[in-house]
Amino acid sequence: MRLSFGILTVLLAGVSISASTGGPYKRQNATSPPGYAVLEPPLTTDWTYKVGTNPWPEYPRPLLERLDWKNLNGVWQYRNASNGDITSPPFGTDLGKPVLVPFCLESGLSGVKADYAVWSWYRTVFDVPSSWTKGNRVLLNFGAVDYHATVWVNQRQVGSNVGGYWSFTIDITDALTTNGTNELIVHVYDPTDYFDDVQIPIGKQTVRPSHIFYTPCSGIWQTVWLESAPANYITDLVVNADMHGNVNVTATSSGNASIPVEVTVYETNSTDVKFTATGRTNSQFKFRVEDIEMWAPSTPVLYNIAVKMGNDIIKSYTGFRTISRAVIDGVQRPLLNGEFMFQFGTLDQGYWPDGLYTPPSREAMEYDLNTLKNIGYNMLRKHIKVEPALFYQSCDRLGLLVFQDMPSLRTQVPIPVNQDCKFKPVINTSVTDEFGRQLEILIKQHRSYPSIVTWIIYNEGWGQQVEDYPSGFPEFNFTNIVRNLDPTRLVNAVTGWHDHGASDFHDNHHYPDSQCGTPWYSIESTPHDPSRIAIQGEFGGIGLNVSEEHLWIVPKSVSEINQTYELDDNQQIWNYRAHFLLNELKEQIDVFGFCSGAIWTQTTDVEGEVNGMLTYDRRILRPNLTVWHNDLQAIYDVAHAKGNRTIMMERDMTFDVL
Structure with missing residues (x-):
């Protein structure tokens, strides 16, 4: 495919750097009281020093919202702990260091910037509003704590939770004092991949960050709140x-x-x-x-x-909508409200340089989502991370389809398997069962958001059982479990490779160009399977380095920028390459006719990756919007022409939920 001189001229001439509005790039922390302060991260955003000490004040659970509630976010106390300390909670003790909840302990916004926060103590005090109905129960809610949380109120252990991405509620009524002041202690154990023999869902977190694997998030990283509910609620x-x-x-x-x-x-x-x-x-x-x-x-x-x-x-x-799968002119297609819609979005990692897993504010979080809509995307793939509930509400309001990943197990655990000391993941029955338990929680806690259209179970074999065992491949069983829990959506069991034929999608990953439903494929993937929906689960990934003020200034990350799939010389060339790759995808849709969706890598830069629509600090927007609008519209148009003809339903999706 050749580009006309006219298009190339537009690409080279029409690109400009767009920056979000906001104050100075660094410093200015005047709203913080004595004791707590933002510890300047390797890179800031325009929201870093606007967070203050009452972060995320919004009601955090929009699908089940009660009138009487109290936000417990703010400055708590923190102390690093050691293995075994959980037997001696620090009741009535000043822990010595302020921490801003709900930001990851490793983040600058937490005020801690911890290294290897495997065991941690949190402490705060609270009162229960006197206006709440007498006789009601008092519920303590956590949006998410990574990874194993144990909770005490007034020296009584009231509950615990395992899993770094899930909300949980504890009825603390019987532990409350009558004088109005209550002590809350939380112990957190978060091994991430610190121990060689631990295999838990972590997504892209690692205690040894390296290019596409990032700084971990330990501790309380989503909102904590109280609410009043009747005895039967x-x-x-x-x-x-x-x-x-x-x-x-x-x-x-x-x-x-x-x-x-x-x-x-x-x-x-x-x-x-x-x-x-x-x-x-x-x-x-x-x-x-x-x-x-x-x-x-x-x-x-x-x-x-x-x-x-x-x-x-x-x-x-x-929201009233139907997700289904059908055969249109002999091709498997995903349908929304009975019509084929080419679903095109970005790989959305959900990382922030100042808050890591936690955006500095809802405004900041929605800046990313609005940027995707403005570029012309209609979808995002939430990549091996689960977001706060308000993220999905924002997608519902904006009209962004969501492919939701299950956070993956780690890719490699260093256990020698032969004399060459090659490594393989620790995958056994207990690991697989725990992964399945948490997969069920993902579905149960998120199946009512209209924007979520597809569940993704495994990414590129990370933590997946890829060898043929007598018990079979777990993704078949997991696909059935997901369908039973939520028969209203499609399931993508394996995105990338190690595809054994489960679920609704055949999903190809290839950088930088696409191979979506084509009669060729790369060694990591498998040939196109016409019995399932063809999607380009990842492609693009072209990078553009930027000046130091927009980079994650960590020497190892900076030194690994050249590991980006492709690095382009300047922003004009970056847009030229994107135009070329988008047109290649359009031709694959037109010529071969199978491709039904695609995911471009990625929404923002992350640490040592420089291939985002936005830089990591969200201050530079790379796409030439005019060209990208035209290219994406051309893709939608050719896909619509191919895919909206006679529809024969193959699998009738039901809205019954068990």
């Missing part, structure tokens, strides 16, 4: 609504009894009631809402919902 709410107005609801109560529950759906952007339905807790009930507007990237219409069970009243929302 709603513990879980599953809502799925399809394109025809059918709604499926399951409200789970803290008690075992089946009691009445009422669901009210409101008109869009209104307090006017659209529909009211009744059912019972702990079992599914269905109803139909007429004259609905469907949710889609171009029309992200959401409907607010109120759910009443006894004295417990919560707020939620939903």
Whole structure:
């Protein structure tokens, strides 16, 4: 394929550096009280010194929101711990160092910038608002703690949780004092990949950062809050609504009894009631809402919902849309609301130079999402990380489809398997079972967000059983588990390689050019499988180095920039190469006709990677927006022409959720 001189001229002449608005790049920490201070990270963003000491003030769980709540984010106390210290909690003790919750201990925003935070203590004190209803239960909620959290209130152990990406709730009512002041202690054990024989879901975290593997996140990294709930309260709410107005609801109560529950759906952007339905807790009930507007990237219409069970009243929302799979002119296609839509997005790592796993604010987080929409993407792949609930609400509101990865196990654990000391991952029954347990939590906690359209189980064989054992390949069983938990979405069991034929997708990874549904493939992948949906799970990855003020200034990371898949000489050439690769993808869609989606690497630079739409500090936008708009629209147009013809349903997706 050759580019015309006119297009090349536009590429070379029309590129400019775009920066987000904001103050100076560094310093200015005047809002912090004595004791706590941001420890300047290797790179800042425009939001670093705007965080203050009351971060993330928003209600953190938008699908199950209660009126009476109290945010516990802010300055707590921290102390490094050692193995075995959990037997001697530091009750009534000043831990000596301030830490800003909810930021990873390794981050600058935490005020700690810890190294090897394997064992840690947190401490704070709180009171319960006197205005809360007497006789109600007081619930302590954690958005996420990496990795194993054990919690005490007033010297009583009240609960624990294993898994670094999952929210959990503890009823602490019986541990509260009568004088109003309560002590909260949290012990965190986070091995990441520090120990050779530990194999847990960590995504791209490592205690030895190296190019595509990044600084770990230990400790409390999502919002902590209290709320008041009646003695029998709603513990879980599953809502799925399809394109025809059918709604499926399951409200789970803290008690075992089946009691009445009422669901009210409101008109869009209104307090006017659209529909009211009744059912019972702990079992599914269905109803139909007429004259609905469907949710889609171009029309992200959401409907607010109120759910009443006894004295417990919560707020939620939903979007009406149907995800399915069909054969169109002999080609497997993913459908949204009965039509094929080419799904094109970025590999979204969700890392921040100042907060690591935790964005400095909701405004900062949404800056990334708005940038993707402005470029012309309609999707993102949330890459082996799980975000705070408000991230998915923002995708719901903006109309960004989400491919959600399960955070992967580590890629290699150094155990010699022969005299050459080659290494292989530790994969055994207990590791696989724990991975499966946490995979189920991922589905259960996120299956009501309209924007999520596909679940991804394994990435490029990381922690995957790739040899043929008598028990079979686990991804087949995991695919069935995911479908049983959530039959409303598609499943991508294996993205990249080691594909044994499970699930709805055949997914190719190749850098920098695509191989999407083509009659050629690289050694890591497998030939195109026409019985499944063809998608380019990763491609692009072209890099552009920048000046020091926009780089993660860690010597090892800087020295590894040349490991980027391709480095381009300047921003004009970067855009020229992107234009070339996007047109190559368009031709593959047009000529061979199988490709149904693609994921470009990536949203932002991360540490030593310099191949993002944005630099790591979010201050430079690389794409020439005019050219990228045109190229992406050309891809959507040719895909639409190929894929919106006679539809024969192969697998009828149901909206029943167990």
